[in-house]
Amino acid sequence: MxxxxxxxxxxxxxxxxxxxxxxxxxxxxxxxxxxxxxxxxxxxxxxxxxxxxxxxxxxxxxxxxxxxxxxxxxxTTNETHFFRTETVWTYFTNDFLPNWFKQKPKDSTLRVWSAASSTGAEAYTIAMVCEEFKIKHPAFKYRVFASDISSKVLQEAQNGVYSDKILEEFKTKRPLLHQKYFLVLSPTQGQVNDFIRKQVEFSMHNLHTKAPRKDFYDIVFLRNVMIYFSEPDQELVLKNMQDSLKKDGLLIVGESESLSRLKTNFQYAQPLVYKKSAA
Ligand SMILES: C[S@@+](CC[C@H](N)C(=O)[O-])C[C@H]1O[C@@H](n2cnc3c(N)ncnc32)[C@H](O)[C@@H]1O
Incomplete structure (x- = not known):
């Protein structure tokens, strides 16, 4: 031996x-x-x-x-994609952003949290969609916060360099956004440009610990992570999400996740979307 x-x-x-x-x-x-x-x-x-x-x-x-x-x-398992689950992005682009912009208090900034961000594809997708919305509505202001428990993926997320399948998939799904927001590093590697990277603030956070910011976010993306937790732990994590969201804030979950069997104060709004309600 x-x-x-x-x-x-x-x-x-x-x-x-x-x-x-x-x-x-x-x-x-x-x-x-x-x-x-x-x-x-x-x-x-x-x-x-x-x-x-x-x-x-x-x-x-x-x-x-x-x-x-x-x-x-x-x-931890870190699989992620740009524009993962198209229905979510259709909802975010066509419903959530126009409604939020119409109803927002004067001069407010939209705050979005990608709460288990992995290597950053979700957070950068949010930033690109917001940036596109801003072109049509120059007064729109937004900030994207992203966190994960893994230091390795956070480092990769901050670098914003993607290759192989994840990049190819993005180019196929959104060729114009790829041209606009990616720097080509090599035929198989690209980097999210500086401007989009600056719109996202990454930090380390364990979802099982108390919300770092209370009543702060307008919308939280908590996708494809609850599946790894037991039901009682999901309830605790969701309580932390409740605390971090503003009144009437929204929570987006992953395709194979549902809150229907859990004890929470979230109200179902539409598939994959839940609304914070009074405790
Ligand atoms: C499968 S990825 C999902 C990434 C992204 N949300 C998506 O849907 O594409 C799950 C991520 O959750 C993170 N994670 C697992 N447990 C966590 C915890 N307790 N707190 C914060 N992040 C956690 C992992 O490190 C991993 O990057």
């Missing part, structure tokens, strides 16, 4: 401990059947750290903040 190779098998006891560390540090309820996926992600990190046993790795996760952050990066 190569002494520096991470062990191949994990005991049931260590697996349970690993899953409870995932839960403790990310709030994600991961089932034991995800074992192979998790171990495939963790083993290269153990190799880099010259750790051979899962027990040693878990000790480091608990004692060393840098290893803990790496562990969070590895435990």
């Amino acid at each position: 190569n002494m520096s190779e991470p062990e191949k098998e994990i005991s049931d006891k260590d697996l349970q401990k690993l899953l409870s560390l995932v839960k403790m540090h990310t709030g994600i309820t991961m089932e034991a059947r995800k074992r192979d996926m998790l171990l495939t992600r963790i083993r290269p990190q153990m190799r880099k750290m010259s750790l051979t046993s899962f027990e040693q790795f878990m000790d480091r996760v608990q004692s060393d903040p840098e290893t803990r952050q790496k562990f969070i990066d590895l435990a």
Whole structure:
């Protein structure tokens, strides 16, 4: 046996401990059947750290903040797309923005939160749609806030560099926006231009902790992340979203997410859209 190779098998006891560390540090309820996926992600990190046993790795996760952050990066799933779920963008462009602009108090700035932003495709989609709206309505002002628990994806989001499938998909869906808001770095790589990047403020935030800003956002995009949480945890996260939204603020969820079985103060407005109501 190569002494520096991470062990191949994990005991049931260590697996349970690993899953409870995932839960403790990310709030994600991961089932034991995800074992192979998790171990495939963790083993290269153990190799880099010259750790051979899962027990040693878990000790480091608990004692060393840098290893803990790496562990969070590895435990999270970060798939994202520009203009993910067209119906959401049709609603945001044709209903939400014109209504908000018509009803807004004088001089106010629209505040949008992409609350599990991954590498930033959702936040930049919001910024591009807002920018296009601003062309028709020069008095419109907006600010996009974006957060995630993974430092790795936040770094990538801030760089705004995309390649391969995610970029190709965007070019196909919105060729004109690609021409307008992307810098071509190479035939397979592009970067969101400086202007759009400046409209988005990224920060690290764990959705299971209290809302960083109370009564602040007009609309929150909380998409494709609740699926990773248990129902009681979803309710806690939604309570934090309630607190962060302004009165009558809206919440947008992912295609496979619904609040219908949960105890919350959100009211169904239309598919994937919920409205904050009085507590
Ligand atoms: C599948 S991606 C969804 C990205 C984007 N919202 C979308 O719909 O395309 C889920 C993201 O949620 C983040 N995440 C998972 N648990 C989190 C938590 N407790 N707090 C904040 N973000 C979390 C992950 O790091 C990941 O980037």
